[in-house]
Amino acid sequence: MRLLVRGCLEGRRATYNRFRRFTPPNEVGRGLSTQWIQSVAKGSQTILRGLSACPGTVRGTARVVRTAKEAVQLPPGSILVCPHTDPGWTPALSRAAGVIAEAGGMLSHAAVICREFALPAVLSVPSACTHIPDGTSVIVDGDEGVIRLLD
Secondary structure, X not given: OHHHHHHHHHHHHHHHHHXXXXXXXXXXXXXXXXXXXXXXXXXXXXXXXXXXXXXXXXEEEEEEOOOHHHHOOOOOOOEEEEOOOOHHHHHHHXXXXXXXXXXXXXXXXXXXXXXXXXXXXXXXXXXXXXXXXXXXXXXXXXXXXXXXXXX
């Protein structure tokens, strides 16, 4: 009996050690094809691609916000750049002119709220919070799923 328990514990310890540094993905499913998520530099313009979640085009100042608590202070008319959203972000989304998020799909919170508020949105943009500096002028093209950094 003791050997059986010891073997079970060793197996569970090995499984734990295998997954100790595992970081789960932001979305459930197959993941996104890398052919349409890319960064391209054209002259003085950087172009980021992601998932078009709500149509429309808007130009504005990008504000990188990492938490819902910071999002409450988002200036009206700014482009919200965030890792993801949840219901706590809704007041900030009501003041934003457009949304760029690192995670999210067509049924994510950001996509649904952006469609309700008619905000151009591009989601699933890997490392958007690091690639888009705070205060940068950007164009969010929700029709094509493209973000153009102008500065």
